[in-house]
Amino acid sequence: xxxxxxxxxxxxxxxxxxxxxxxxxxxxxxxxxxxxxxxxxxxxxxxxxxxxxxxxxxxxxxxxxxxxxxxxxxxxxxxxxxxxxxxxxxxxxxxxxxxxxxxxxxxxxxxx
Amino acid sequence: xxxxxxxxxxxxxxxxxxxxxxxxxxxxxxxxxxxxxxxxxxxxxxxxxxxxxxxxxxxxxxxxxxxxxxxxxxxxxxxxxxxxxxxxxxxxxxxxxxxxxxxxxxxxxxxxxx
Numbered sequence: 001x002x003x004x005x006x007x008x009x010x011x012x013x014x015x016x017x018x019x020x021x022x023x024x025x026x027x028x029x030x031x032x033x034x035x036x037x038x039x040x041x042x043x044x045x046x047x048x049x050x051x052x053x054x055x056x057x058x059x060x061x062x063x064x065x066x067x068x069x070x071x072x073x074x075x076x077x078x079x080x081x082x083x084x085x086x087x088x089x090x091x092x093x094x095x096x097x098x099x100x101x102x103x104x105x106x107x108x109x110x111x112x
Numbered sequence: 113x114x115x116x117x118x119x120x121x122x123x124x125x126x127x128x129x130x131x132x133x134x135x136x137x138x139x140x141x142x143x144x145x146x147x148x149x150x151x152x153x154x155x156x157x158x159x160x161x162x163x164x165x166x167x168x169x170x171x172x173x174x175x176x177x178x179x180x181x182x183x184x185x186x187x188x189x190x191x192x193x194x195x196x197x198x199x200x201x202x203x204x205x206x207x208x209x210x211x212x213x214x215x216x217x218x219x220x221x222x223x224x225x226x
Contacts, residue, residue, distance in 0.1 A: 046214045
C-alpha cells in the first residue's frame with residue numbers, strides 16, 4: 001500500500017490546466033536543485049534540474065523557476081494530464097558534496 | 113536499459129532478525145546511496161559510498177550496515193538493532209566526480225515487521 005504521500009499538502013487541478021508546485025529550500029549555499037516525481041509504489045523519477053546561476057529553465061511541458069533571494073523553487077506543469085498525478089518533491093545540493101536535502105513533497109491530483 | 117534494480121520489492125522481518133536489501137546499478141556511477149522514506153518526511157540518508165570499498169554514515173546510520181565490494185552493488189542490511197525498521201527504502205546512484213548531477217533512484221523495497 002501507499003505510505004508515501006500521507007499527510008502531504010495536496011494540489012488539485014483540472015485536466016488541461018497549468019499546475020504550480022512550490023518548494024522552500026533550506027541552505028542558502030545550495031547551488032543545484034532538482035525536481036522529482038514519485039508515483040505510488042515507485043522510486044522518485046528525475047523531472048528537471050537547475051543550477052544557481054540560472055533563474056528559469058524549461059523542459060517539455062515543465063518549467064522550473066528559482067528565486068535565490070527568498071530561497072524558493074517552483075515547478076510549473078503546462079496542460080496537466082492524468083498521468084501527472086503523483087507526489088512531487090524538490091531536492092537541493094551543494095556542488096561536489098554528497099549531501100542532497102529533500103523536501104517532503106506535494107501531492108498533485110488531476111481531476112478529469 | 114540502464115538503471116537501478118532493488119530487490120525484493122516487499123520484505124518482512126521477524127523480531128531479532130537481520131535482513132538484507134539488494135541494490136544493483138548498471139549506470140557505471142561511482143556514488144551510491146541508501147535512503148529511508150517515511151510518511152510526511154523527506155528522504156533521510158542512511159549510508160553513502162563514493163567508491164568501491166569505501167562508505168560513510170549518513171544522518172540515520174544506527175541499526176544499519178552496508179558493503180561496497182563491487183561498483184555495481186551496494187547492499188543494505190537492516191539489523192535487529194534498528195528498532196523501527198518499517199519504512200520504504202530507496203537506493204540511488206550518481207556520477208559523483210561530476211558536479212551538478214541528479215541522483216537516479218530504484219523502485220524501492222518496502223520493509224515491514226511480522
